[in-house]
Amino acid sequence: MATASLPIRQEPRISAGLPRVGEFMRWSVDHKIIGVQYMVVALSFFFIGGILAMLMRWELLTPDVDFFGDGAVYNSAMTMHGTIMIFLWVIPMIGAMGNYVVPLQIGARDMAFPWLNAFAFWIIPPAGILMLLGWLVGPAEAGWTSYPPLSLLGHDGQLLWAVSLHLLGISSILGAINFIVTILNMRPEGMPLFRMPLLCWAVLATALIIVLATPFLAGALTLLILDMVAGTSFFIAAQGGDVLLWQNVFWFYSHPAVYIMVLPSMGIISEVLSVHSRKPVFGYRMIALSSMSIALVGFTVWAHHMFTSLTPELRIPFMITSMIIAVPTGIKIFSWLATIWGGKIHFTSAMNFALGFLSLFLIGGLTGVIVGSVPVDIHLHDTYFVVSHFHFTLYGGGVMGLFAGVYHWWPKITGRMLNEGLGRWHFWLTFIGFLWTFLPQQIAGMMGMPRRVATYDPSLLIYNQLSSLGAFVLGASALFFFYNLGWSLARGRVAGGNPWRALTLEWATTSPPPPLNFYEDPVPYPNPYGYGSDAAREYLDEQQRRFPAALEAPTDEGSTSASLATQPAGTSAGSSAGTSAGQQQ
């Protein structure tokens, strides 16, 4: 690779060529291959988890158990939906985004430990299959929180569930160690911590939480597995165990895990909002530090999940810490608003999803303040209000951010643009379908509809039917997304090195990048978000010459041959063309 860069380094380049499909099917230590592997696995499980959600909403069209035939089947669908969406979709998706983008953003050739990186990924498919195999031996039914004694009464599938989760935890700890070392030790000259792209800050905060919180889950699962197979009784009250022990240890992991799921998306939208509104990030330092403080304070709030089971004296302290979390989150929200304020906003799909994140996550955060208040929570706990709340944070926040990330970096990963028209369909159906699904659940919850059961009081029928219809719209929206991915691979326009004219380093190479990422040692632009200056314009124009959008269009009938000014479908003028760059700075 070293020899290749010298003779042709002045030649304009479009693409290093996508690796062949076979490369993605086998062991590879290239972080870009591994990133794609994570993404494909995560998207597959997103599809499975989504189907389960659709089945559950179908069941809930009527107040009685009919579709599933047995409430236990509903319970297992609910358990698997929750577990899959959290541990096999959102968390591996962080591995996908982090793996592909982070080394590129810090100008590294690969992660610090490439072999370990591959190993961490290859734990996931067998663990996921193990979890699905639970269906053959009687699936897990105790919910994703798996509270004893319920989780100790179930079938063998519950054991497979626990073992699978244990493996996924190991994978995520190993991945996180890799991220921390890579981000802290492998930045190039000229990129001190406080000049690092905000996605890297977010992944760093996430990885620190994973290393320090996931072992709690590992400890708790070890004990749960021992209770199942070795005759211990850590969680069996009748034999000297303690059921609250599980709740404490589990939530000591799982509340920080909420931030594991949303912090990377916060990093993603920090990038997207700045790039697609052509403005420097407002309050860079505060966004970076608020990620770290969310990570820190996140460890002190776990018992707000246990307001109804814990010693009453502990309620108020945990209510206070929970409220404190709203402060760094609020700092982020206002910084993002100030970032796009007065900017030249390009309503690309990535931007739409980032704005969707802002509005939906805000509702998620505010409902969090509501359920974080002890007196209200006594009434609302274990109702659909809580279901609605955490879907607003994890779907409205986490998943919307991940979609923004996919639309933003897909051109870098594949070298081809996604279809903006399909992207808009995807966004609006998701946005409307989401509100349609989860707003009625808030009302049903306030009226007392308990979560996790297949039946409900007939007076709540209308809210459930509304919610189910919305869910089907939401489900359909994902089909537009999947179709768009396939469309792009087959017919998408050639993206060029830097279709969004972004300043971070991942764009300072071809799309997709060559095996060791860069053609020469990358020099970071001093301010990763310094949009709007002449210097930035010149830097980007020079980049455009070296990594043009298209020199020739091999298979794509849509783009003009030998044109440097190919414009990605649906983006506003100037987002790809070097010649019209002045307009958008």
Add this chain to the structure above:
Amino acid sequence: MAEATAHAHHGPSPQEQAENIKFGVWLYLASEVIIFSVFITIYAMFRAQNPDTVFHVREELGIALVSFNTFLLLTSSWAMVMGLRAIQAGKQRALMAWIGLTALLGTAFVGLQYVEYTELAHAGVAINNTNASVFAGFGMRFYTPTAFHGAHVIIGVIWALWVVWRAWKGRYSTENYVGVETFGLYWHFVDVVWILLFTLIYLV
């Protein structure tokens, strides 16, 4: 641990990669500390609430054997440090001898722990003791952390033998001994955890 040999021309230098590896091992040990802390906290809570049960167990079980065993493990840590010093001075054979001694002492530790488990089992301390026994609830809270620690010792012994094998192949030198160092970090960690467990379970 990964060695980015394929990336020698582009990636971090050997020194930088050695720093990366050590940092990575520290982070890994941080996560281990947390798993152990779960088990240790559970034991400590039991100890505080059931002093009589612990008293019964101690009556059954002297402290002589476990003290000797602790001495073995501490000695093994010393041997490990001597091995590291040997390779820093470029002495391959001394390295192999000292790390071999580390592995031997680790094996002896596991063996004696097995002897102690057998004694306890004869006395009736089982992992599934229920309310009926005078040892009720002690077994699982004792065996889980100590066996988890024992598993770490076994893995450490395997790791030590791997270090010896690599030393025999001549993979370490005065410049390149990060493989010995990371094993040392792990082994010290295993030692420190044992000192905590020993103090909490046998002395306090």
